[in-house]
Amino acid sequence: GNSVTQMEGPVTLSEEAFLTINCTYTATGYPSLFWYVQYPGEGLQLLLKATKADDKGSNKGFEATYRKETTSFHLEKGSVQVSDSAVYFCAGQGGSEKLVFGKGTKLTVNP
Amino acid sequence: EAGVAQSPRYKIIEKRQSVAFWCNPISGHATLYWYQQILGQGPKLLIQFQNNGVVDDSQLPKDRFSAERLKGVDSTLKIQPAKLEDSAVYLCASSLADRKLFFGSGTQLSVL
Numbered sequence: 001g002n003s004v005t006q007m008e009g010p011v012t013l014s015e016e017a018f019l020t021i022n023c024t025y026t027a028t029g030y031p032s033l034f035w036y037v038q039y040p041g042e043g044l045q046l047l048l049k050a051t052k053a054d055d056k057g058s059n060k061g062f063e064a065t066y067r068k069e070t071t072s073f074h075l076e077k078g079s080v081q082v083s084d085s086a087v088y089f090c091a092g093q094g095g096s097e098k099l100v101f102g103k104g105t106k107l108t109v110n111p
Numbered sequence: 112e113a114g115v116a117q118s119p120r121y122k123i124i125e126k127r128q129s130v131a132f133w134c135n136p137i138s139g140h141a142t143l144y145w146y147q148q149i150l151g152q153g154p155k156l157l158i159q160f161q162n163n164g165v166v167d168d169s170q171l172p173k174d175r176f177s178a179e180r181l182k183g184v185d186s187t188l189k190i191q192p193a194k195l196e197d198s199a200v201y202l203c204a205s206s207l208a209d210r211k212l213f214f215g216s217g218t219q220l221s222v223l
Binding site: 045 | 200217
């Protein structure tokens with residue numbers, strides 16, 4: 001079955017620092033890939049997605065590129081803000097299969 | 112547009128007791144999901160409904176967990192009897208045919 005492995009946290013950064021959270025996937029075929037974000041006290045929200053190789057998903061200054069050759073979908077942001085503090089989940093879904101989540105990475109951004 | 116509603120927000124019970132969670136999906140969303148999120152792990156799908164039919168319950172511990180969506184709208188998830196390892200956040204999500212999931216805020220269950 002499909003699986004997703006993401007960088008374990010927690011990650012602590014200062015405001016305006018560069019963020020990378022690594023995510024790799026294992027799947028038969030080419031799954032759709034997602035990043036979800038969970039702000040404190042809230043449910044998961046879709047942050048961005050990519051459905052095929054070389055697609056770049058972007059939202060709120062975050063980006064991730066679907067790299068078939070490295071089976072990766074790393075999340076990046078050039079300048080993080082305190083309001084980006086949350087837990088970030090990488091997820092994959094192949095064909096008709098269920099959505100599979102990584103373990104999550106907690107990000108704390110300090111002013 | 113109203114989001115996915117879940118209740119209660121928190122629940123504390125003793126082991127071997129029963130508990131039920133309720134979910135009201137976004138209006139018009141035919142697909143409803145229940146996920147279990149144990150601390151430090153990603154959400155794990157327990158059961159998926161399409162209208163009032165079960166699509167996938169392969170990871171639902173059927174000896175103690177049950178779920179229903181009788182009228183194809185809201186849903187309840189029940190645990191009877193609860194074990195310590197059931198302590199988790201139970202998330203409900205819904206989607207249209209495009210499978211973009213919208214999540215509720217979850218019910219945090221503590222089993223003592």
